[in-house]
Amino acid sequence: MSGGNQNLERELDRLLAAYRDACEAPEPSADFMPTLWARIEAAEQGWSERLWKWANGLAAAAAVASVLLVALQMAARPAPDYYSSTYVESLLAQTDAELAPVELAGVPSMDPGPAERPER
Amino acid sequence: MLVENDIVERARAGDAQAFNEIVQAYRRRIFGTVSRLIGRPEDVEDVAQEVFIRLYYSLDQLRSPEVFEPWLYRLTVNAALDYLRKRRKRKQEARVADLSEQQVMMADAAAGSKLEVERREKARVREFVDTLLAGVSEEDRILLTLKEVEGLSLKELEKIYRVNENALKVRLFRARQRVLRAYAARREEEARKGTSDERRESESGA
Numbered sequence: 001m002s003g004g005n006q007n008l009e010r011e012l013d014r015l016l017a018a019y020r021d022a023c024e025a026p027e028p029s030a031d032f033m034p035t036l037w038a039r040i041e042a043a044e045q046g047w048s049e050r051l052w053k054w055a056n057g058l059a060a061a062a063a064v065a066s067v068l069l070v071a072l073q074m075a076a077r078p079a080p081d082y083y084s085s086t087y088v089e090s091l092l093a094q095t096d097a098e099l100a101p102v103e104l105a106g107v108p109s110m111d112p113g114p115a116e117r118p119e120r
Numbered sequence: 121m122l123v124e125n126d127i128v129e130r131a132r133a134g135d136a137q138a139f140n141e142i143v144q145a146y147r148r149r150i151f152g153t154v155s156r157l158i159g160r161p162e163d164v165e166d167v168a169q170e171v172f173i174r175l176y177y178s179l180d181q182l183r184s185p186e187v188f189e190p191w192l193y194r195l196t197v198n199a200a201l202d203y204l205r206k207r208r209k210r211k212q213e214a215r216v217a218d219l220s221e222q223q224v225m226m227a228d229a230a231a232g233s234k235l236e237v238e239r240r241e242k243a244r245v246r247e248f249v250d251t252l253l254a255g256v257s258e259e260d261r262i263l264l265t266l267k268e269v270e271g272l273s274l275k276e277l278e279k280i281y282r283v284n285e286n287a288l289k290v291r292l293f294r295a296r297q298r299v300l301r302a303y304a305a306r307r308e309e310e311a312r313k314g315t316s317d318e319r320r321e322s323e324s325g326a
Contacts, residue, residue, distance in 0.1 A: 022242035
């Protein structure tokens with residue numbers, strides 16, 4: 001490093017030391033502490049308000065989402081037949097299915113043929 | 121440390137009285153640091169309060185009371201940087217140098233007592249150094265101020281910035297070189313101005 005640079009370095013050091021002395025910190029005002037606590041409380045309130053709004057928003061969004069889901073589900077699934085038929089029709093359909101004749105191999109039908117039916 | 125470890129512990133546990141004690145103990149130091157970092161005396165109190173608000177809300181994240189001071193310095197640096205960034209955004213704000221000039225003019229208008237002369241000289245130094253420091257980024261200006269003006273050691277800066285000493289040294293060296301170049305340029309400019317003033321005076325005398 002050249003001598004000129006060293007001189008500049010030293011001058012800068014002196015200047016920065018003078019700067020340190022020149023930068024006197026202002027005295028804290030008398031209401032420093034009350035204002036500080038007021039700001040802390042205001043920040044706390046702000047946060048709880050934000051949290052409350054956020055929770056409200058979340059609840060509203062959840063409600064809207066559930067209504068939409070229910071609507072979507074209802075639209076996607078076709079209505080079963082028993083919603084459009086009467087009780088008797090539904091009952092008949094079910095009974096027919098349950099009472100269908102059972103075909104057993106090797107067992108003759110119990111139902112007599114038309115020739116064997118007694119005439120009235 | 122300006123406060124005992126148990127006060128920090130109590131404040132961490134939510135004791136408002138202990139927090140008050142911390143504020144009372146560090147208030148002046150934080151005022152001084154903030155004043156040197158932001159360069160605007162009228163905003164020092166506001167930024168210092170911001171530092172303590174951040175401290176209040178982050179005390180529970182403090183690992184141990186031993187690292188309290190670097191932690192507080194870190195909060196101070198961050199609050200000062202945020203303030204400087206906000207100020208940069210506000211175009212209508214007066215430049216630091218302009219404000220200092222206003223202060224010098226106000227001081228000029230005041231009585232020329234010895235105290236006033238001293239005050240004027242201090243204002244001149246502040247303005248001059250602020251102009252030199254304006255040549256580096258805000259981050260580097262803060263780092264340089266903490267090291268060269270606040271007198272913090274590299275070890276302390278390492279704890280505040282959480283980077284290794286070598287990285288800090290490189291950053292500091294570069295920032296200082298930039299300030300040094302700005303200083304050399306200013307001196308050259310002043311010397312040139314002085315020569316031309318002398319020539320003008322001699323010409324008018326002849």
